[in-house]
Amino acid sequence: MSDPILEIQALYTRYADLIDEGPLAEWPTLFTEDAIFKIVTRENVDRGWALALMSCDSRAAIEDRAYAIENLSMTIPRRYRHLISGIAAAPRGADKWNATANFAVFETIEGQPTAAFAAGRYKDVIVRENGTLRFKEKISITDAASIKNSLVFPL
């Protein structure tokens, strides 16, 4: 079997690509059916408050979010660019890892220069399901409490 850290890195690369380059509709396939996906601010985590900017507790809800972004929301055209670094994974039994990584996301709104949009940390649980690695939990924790206008795509 190949080194799991390389497979885990590949999963993060695919995660960023499906958001930044598309197709976003395939982004939910990176999650298990019972997956939890949340974007939370460090402020809420530190204060013990459960509120999330995006909160999905099933792959079905993740699919709804992906569909809404592309088809239901009125948004000014833009692109996100994820830089993910410092991926670390600790095994938690067979075919299960706790993974952490840093992320930085740049936003380019049409007609404007690129700007730093968000930075933070992933705290994830990854499992191997029928040979494929998927996120069972994906928690994106933003360092800043404040969002620059709108949060359109996943972090």
Added chain:
Amino acid sequence: MTAHERQWNLNGTHRVPYWVYTDRSIYDREMKDVFPRSWNYVGLEAEIPNPGDFKRTNVGETSVIVVRGKEGEINVLKNQCAHRGLEVCRQDYGTTRAFQCPYHQWTYRLDGDLTGVPFIKGVGGHGGMPDDFDRKDHGLTKLKVATRHGAIFATEAETIEPLEDYLGEKMLKLFDRVFNGKPLRIVGVSRQRIPANWKLMFENIKDPYHASLLHVFLVTFGLFRADNPSRTEMDKTGRHSALVSQRSTNPLTANAATQEMASFKEKLELHDKRLLDIVKEFPDPATVVMQTIWPNLIVQQQANTLATRQIVPAGPDAFDLNWTFFGYADDDEAMRARRLRHANLMGPAGFVSLDDSEVMDLAQRGIHVDAERAAVVEMGGRGSEDHDHIVTETAIRAFYGYYREVMGL
């Protein structure tokens, strides 16, 4: 051009000149005549449950500390050291026994009184403050505070009517519908910096006309639609308002009203239907009440998501929107989970409110194209009376009626 040179050349408010959103002198006057003289929402008591708990926030642009004192009382203090003017509070929230300025370590009690001045008597016979220096004269500036069922308001005004009279009977009743005296539980906070004039946020909530058109989510799932039983109400001054509506019981059928809504998607179905598993929790039939309280508060009840939105102006072209989502202390596990799911509708990434922050960005950019033109605000007529429907901009006209009075425009 200065504010007093600006002329609102119209009887009525069915035209709103764009310079009210762009002109620095208008903005500067708002900072003097609107915010300091009103009851400003600054937070919920549940955010600072214990003595010493504090949060940093703003009244208008002014940085203030909202802190629970030793006896459980709530103090709102200007965040400015009496010595050299530094911000004494450097954290958004926390718990403390005192506030100490880092520069010369002047120390203030939770009620703002000055207790400590290092070297007040000098060192070795040198220096020290003059003999007539009295710490009592040098506390943090205290704002007047009012609370209503867990919501905290503050004002710099020396004379102002009691909060209940300020809200007026009609608006107080709607306010008490959500703030009904039951202990509150904080779900969490969201913050966003929106690149638009602060008044556009108010207008957005006072404008039910857009809600039926812009918001695919609301329209498609019947949460807020032009053909739903609804009403648009104001207090007697016109400064506060409320949109009250009842969810369509037949949400997925195309009809005469939805024909004109380009955004209506008849076939749309959620993969995870729990996003809208709405439970009735208030005695009246309304499923959405959006209330705006002059000059900086929106109270939101949509489905089972309850929130306050505090508007903090940041120059003519930007404001911060601080959301505090809450429930009740007696919410069961299912309701706690439901409120979190329904919160997906709102906030900086909300299925509904995301459309609004984007539209406000476009509005501010567009207004700058020619600030000498004026907005046409004539849906539902040119007056500013209550309406028993939501195909109207009457609440915006009422708001500007009061605004013109306060601003002398």
